[in-house]
Amino acid sequence: SYVLTQPPSVSVAPGQTARMTCRGNKIESKSVHWYQQRPGQAPVLVVFDDGDRPSVIPDRFAGSNSGNTATLTISRVEVGDEADYYCEVWDATTDQVVFGGGTKLTVL
Amino acid sequence: QVQLVESGGGAVQPGKSLRLSCVVSGFDIGIYGMHWVRQAPGKGLEWVAVLWYDGRSKYYGESVKGRFTISRDESKNTSYLEMKNVRPEDTGVYYCARDQDGDYLDYWGQGTPVTVSS
Numbered sequence: 001s002y003v004l005t006q007p008p009s010v011s012v013a014p015g016q017t018a019r020m021t022c023r024g025n026k027i028e029s030k031s032v033h034w035y036q037q038r039p040g041q042a043p044v045l046v047v048f049d050d051g052d053r054p055s056v057i058p059d060r061f062a063g064s065n066s067g068n069t070a071t072l073t074i075s076r077v078e079v080g081d082e083a084d085y086y087c088e089v090w091d092a093t094t095d096q097v098v099f100g101g102g103t104k105l106t107v108l
Numbered sequence: 109q110v111q112l113v114e115s116g117g118g119a120v121q122p123g124k125s126l127r128l129s130c131v132v133s134g135f136d137i138g139i140y141g142m143h144w145v146r147q148a149p150g151k152g153l154e155w156v157a158v159l160w161y162d163g164r165s166k167y168y169g170e171s172v173k174g175r176f177t178i179s180r181d182e183s184k185n186t187s188y189l190e191m192k193n194v195r196p197e198d199t200g201v202y203y204c205a206r207d208q209d210g211d212y213l214d215y216w217g218q219g220t221p222v223t224v225s226s
Binding site: 001031033035037041042043044045048049054084086088090095096097098099100101102 | 143145152153154155158167168169170203205208210211212213214215216217218219
């Protein structure tokens with residue numbers, strides 16, 4: 001089955017740029033989606049199809065996908081961005097959704 | 109606006125059954141796929157199942173195959189997750205989510221908690 005690997009944690013100071021990676025075999029051939037989950041809340045879609053954003057998500061959130069790594073980049077990080085972030089793909093080989101293990105973003 | 113509201117969670121003994129419901133509003137469930145995703149305490153997201161927009165194609169995560177069944181009632185705009193022979197490792201918060209274009213999960217409910225314990 002397809003595996004997505006995310007670093008457990010990333011720390012950044014307010015106003016700086018946070019980059020969170022999602023590694024998978026030839027992930028560039030898949031559409032990658034990202035979800036934000038604040039403590040005690042349901043997940044929220046922040047990036048879909050590698051780099052598109054829902055209209056309610058600020059343009060500080062951006063995504064990219066190349067080779068074996070997809071990346072979620074948050075510019076001008078705010079305290080309110082502190083959350084767990086999950087990447088996700090559809091594995092057509094097994095007809096299953098696959099989530100990465102999640103990255104906890106800490107805003108120092 | 110789009111809303112998804114789960115219910116039916118609670119405490120259940122191992123080996124028993126439970127049915128979760130997800131009532132949606134703001135869209136027609138008959139033309140969208142619906143997913144169920146769960147999250148064990150302190151753990152990450154785990155995909156459980158999907159029922160595609162056609163109402164026939166269903167797919168499941170490996171850990172629930174043969175025990176869980178996803179379905180829908182278009183007249184009630186409701187998605188269901190029938191859980192049979194539950195195990196302690198099925199404990200967690202269960203979310204329903206709408207599928208967009210067979211691609212991503214664009215709206216999520218607030219979740220319903222399930223605890224499997226003797």
